[in-house]
Amino acid sequence: MNTAARAARAIQGLLPNKLPPSLRTTPANLYQVLSRYPQDGVGQRVHQIRWTEKGMQQCYWTVTKTRLKLEGNHGKAWGKLYWKGKRISEHEERITGSLKYKWNSGAS
Secondary structure (H helix, E strand, O other), X not given: OOHHHHHHHHHHHHOOOOOOHHHOOOOEOHHHHHOOOHHHHOOOEEEEHHHHHOOOOOOEXXXXXXXXXXXXXXXXXXXXXXXXOEEXXXXXXXXXXXXXXXXXXOOO
């Protein structure tokens, strides 16, 4: 086992078995994804995983404001919707489906 692999294994041994939302990298609810970024994700592009699964390209929200609570498991988020590369929202609006669907960063 090389030095890098040993170091990675040692670091993983220090982490709790169940990682907090801010350290996970898998798709999750919107607030858990946003909690991974500085300023609680303001300025990030996020999309629902199901949009990618349905073949919808360049669909995403640009997050403009967040209020996260319970260590990033719940909260509220606002943003502007872009659908197939075109901005749909003229003004920021509340992002819906935050807990109901799985989210990931970037565009679909």
